[in-house]
Amino acid sequence: MSKHNAGEILPSREVVQVFRADGGQLSIVSAVIATYGRQNAGSLTLSLHRMDRGYAPPRETVPKDQRSASLGRLASRIRHRLSLPGRAIPLGEQVATMTIPCSALFDCESLDFPIAPLMTLRGEIFALRIKASGTKRKAAPTVWLTDDAERFTGHIACFVAGTHEKDCGIIGKVTYGGLIAETAVPRMILYSPVTQCNLNCIHCISAHTRVSVNRLPETIKTELRRWAASGELETVSSDYSGDLLWADSRFGGELDFIFSLGTPFHIDTNGVCLTRETSERLCRQKIASLNISLDAAEEYTYKRVRKGSPPLREVVANIEDFMRVRAELQVHCPVSISFTLMRSTLAEWADFVRLGARLGVDIVISRHLEAFTAEMEKDSLWHDQAAFNETREEIVALAESLGIEVTIPPPFAGISRGGRRICTEPWNSAVILGNGDVAACCVPGLVMGNLTEASMEEIWNGERYRELRATVNSATPHPVCASCPMFRHTDNPDSYLIHSAMQRVNA
Numbered sequence: 441m442s443k444h445n446a447g448e449i450l451p452s453r454e455v456v457q458v459f460r461a462d463g464g465q466l467s468i469v470s471a472v473i474a475t476y477g478r479q480n481a482g483s484l485t486l487s488l489h490r491m492d493r494g495y496a497p498p499r500e501t502v503p504k505d506q507r508s509a510s511l512g513r514l515a516s517r518i519r520h521r522l523s524l525p526g527r528a529i530p531l532g533e534q535v536a537t538m539t540i541p542c543s544a545l546f547d548c549e550s551l552d553f554p555i556a557p558l559m560t561l562r563g564e565i566f567a568l569r570i571k572a573s574g575t576k577r578k579a580a581p582t583v584w585l586t587d588d589a590e591r592f593t594g595h596i597a598c599f600v601a602g603t604h605e606k607d608c609g610i611i612g613k614v615t616y617g618g619l620i621a622e623t624a625v626p627r628m629i630l631y632s633p634v635t636q637c638n639l640n641c642i643h644c645i646s647a648h649t650r651v652s653v654n655r656l657p658e659t660i661k662t663e664l665r666r667w668a669a670s671g672e673l674e675t676v677s678s679d680y681s682g683d684l685l686w687a688d689s690r691f692g693g694e695l696d697f698i699f700s701l702g703t704p705f706h707i708d709t710n711g712v713c714l715t716r717e718t719s720e721r722l723c724r725q726k727i728a729s730l731n732i733s734l735d736a737a738e739e740y741t742y743k744r745v746r747k748g749s750p751p752l753r754e755v756v757a758n759i760e761d762f763m764r765v766r767a768e769l770q771v772h773c774p775v776s777i778s779f780t781l782m783r784s785t786l787a788e789w790a791d792f793v794r795l796g797a798r799l800g801v802d803i804v805i806s807r808h809l810e811a812f813t814a815e816m817e818k819d820s821l822w823h824d825q826a827a828f829n830e831t832r833e834e835i836v837a838l839a840e841s842l843g844i845e846v847t848i849p850p851p852f853a854g855i856s857r858g859g860r861r862i863c864t865e866p867w868n869s870a871v872i873l874g875n876g877d878v879a880a881c882c883v884p885g886l887v888m889g890n891l892t893e894a895s896m897e898e899i900w901n902g903e904r905y906r907e908l909r910a911t912v913n914s915a916t917p918h919p920v921c922a923s924c925p926m927f928r929h930t931d932n933p934d935s936y937l938i939h940s941a942m943q944r945v946n947a
Contacts, residue, residue, distance in 0.1 A: 441588045442608060445474055446600045448580035449484065453601040454571040455583055456529050457610045458497065459594035463562035467617035468862050468913055469553040471570065471592075471610050472584045473545050480542035480581050482574030486553045487538075489531040491565040497597035497604065529599055531567050539573075545581055546853070549929075550612065552862055554913065557617060565596065568610070584611040617913070619906040621867050625672050625896045628869035629664070630882060632656075632679035633694050635874040638686040639710055640747040643735070643780055643819075645810050645884060646681030654875035660891045661697055664872075667896075668701040675728070677706040679871055679882060685713035695721060704728040712750060714758040719765040722773075729774045731805065732759055736779075737791035745785065756799070763800050776803035781849070782819040786831055790838055797842040804846045806835070810925040812884065812938050822936035825852035850930045860935065861927040866909045870900070880908055885920040885942075919945040 446455050457471070469488060536555045545551065553568075560566075572580060585598060587607040592598070595609040635654045637644075667673035676698060678684040684707055688694040695718075698705050707722070711732040722730070734755065736742035742752040749755070759777070766773060777799070779785070779792045789806065796804035811817040821828040829851045839846040871879040872891065878899050880886035886908070889899035899905065911917050919942065928935035 441586070443584065443586040443588070443611075444608075445582040446585050446605075446610075448575070448577060448582055449570060449572045450575055450577065450580055451572050454569060455610070456531070456570075456599045457568040457592050457612070458491065458495070458529075458596040458598070459566055459568070459592050459609075459614060460596055461560035461562065461564040461566060461594060461614070462616060463560055463564075464616040464622065465557040465618035466555055466560050466566075466614060467557055468555060468615040469568055469612070470550045470615065470862060471553075471568065471612035472548060473551045473581050474584055475542070475545050475547040475581045477547050478579070480545070481576060481579045482572055483539050483541045484545070484551075484575075484581065485537060485539045485569075485571045485573065486551075487534050487569045487571070488536040488553070488555060488558075489534050489567040489569060491532040491567050492530060493563075493565060495530065495565050495596075529567065529602065531569060535566075542575065542581055546929075548584070550861060552913075554915070560616075568592075568612075585609060586611050615862050615864060615913070617867065617909055619909050620901050621905070621909075623672060623900075625667050625900055626868065626870040627672070627674045628677070629673060629675075630677050630679045630869065630871040631664075631684075631698075632681045632871070632873050633684065633697075634682040634687045634691070636687075637682050637710075638690075638712055639683070639749055641710075641735075642745055642747065643782070643809055643816060644680070645812055645882065646679070652875070654873075655691065656872070656874050657876065657892065660872070660876060663891070663896065665701060668703050673701070673703055675704050675706070676701060678708050679873070680708055680733075681882075682874055683710050683713065685709045685718060688718075689713045695725075699725045707731070708733065710746065710749070711755040711758050714755075714762055716761045716765065719758075719762040720769070722762075723765050723769045723771040726771060727773050729776070730762070731776045731778055733778045733780075734792070734795075736785060737788040737795050741785060741788060745780075756795070759799055759801070774802045776805050777801050778805035778807070780809050781806055781821055781828070782809045783821055783824050783827075784819050786821065786824075786827060789831055789835055793835060793838055793842065793844065793846055796846075797844045802845065804839075804844060806846060806848055808849055808925070808936060810883075810938060811936060814939050817937050817939050820936045822852075822933055825854065828852060853931050855931050856933050857929060857931050858922070858934065859929050860922075860924050860932060861929065863912050863921065863924065863927050866905060866912055870896075880905070881926070883920055883924060883926065886918065 538553050585608040590611045591609040592612050593614040598605040598609040633656045706729045708731045735745050739752050777796050793804050809820050811820045865881045876890045876892040878888045888904045912921050923934040923938045923941040925935045934941035
């Protein structure tokens, strides 16, 4: 595996990525840009070109001996340093272009190049050209190159200053859209059997679903079984709006239903009902992964955040039991515990990581509070960025010393900017709630229809979904998408202070 940058992109030194289309409507081309951590001058122009279908990359020649190999490497280094142009690339027809000032780039973040939905044929060849204007040495950005799975979708070849980079390509991807999904139903389902929960957490994003108590009708479960049996449904995950393990203990049959689907399944739970018997059932059915949301390392904080909960020590004991059962049954199921980052809980972050290490879990998930109410917004670390950045450095060092994996949000840059990363959820997954609602994702406000009124096939490619797919990655997305906390840019205030963003839109 190789990963390196392409060197500074100068006016005399462009980068060209050649790739093969999968077919369908090409909507976004993305590349990871690096700024060397500095403010750069000039601008980058990205252009997309439709190439001759018969194009083939240059063939590599094998040196006859070690001496010729060394000479070849030397020549390559000289070409790289002098930025000499290599073989001309037959780019063909330009179909889209975008220019962005280098001052607007962020280090090691994906730069998204929106394309007006462009119909492509499977196997059709395109080239992404990244060209600079006004950049100078020691004041120019670059792109990251790799030969692993992060390499550009459909990679054929990559050229830097005309020199073929062999197996390496830009770290980036191609996103295909279209108003109609390629599948009749979603491939992935986030599932909640009941609009009720055993806890009433202060930061819950699903409180709006509990206006009335509903359980998913058996007719809808039958449809889920049908999708799974036909291979259309690939994975199932439990939603946060009603704890699946509690629903199974309260009403019965919920885990048996999940098991009957025969698909890989992930469970998010508060762990209160994670008894040893349940742990054994899950492990014997080869659960794909398990996450337990705790959000605190101290008893007082736990009881304050997770209202209605038993003592923290009891839930921790449940996790210890699951870890023992997993070991006894030799099940390879990743286990994580999660911590919501708030101003009022930041001081416990380090102790929470230590708890994860003591329990022997595989991952400690750390994510920012998603503030859907005015009260939540007061606890957002958007208001205390310096404290988060400082604590974050401590957590990085602590996780390394303990040898445990911790997902850690990026540091704040101290600026404010809108926008977010590319979203592909409307083409892949959907949420099914206990009242039959089908939502585009777990973020409130994107109900696409109800399964008691229409079939999933009708909803999945219906009017609301088509509208969402047309706008989700555009310059004017749905307000819920514009403030999305899942695919946020780190310094987008609306993705932290979501309540205020929604109030501003609705005013």
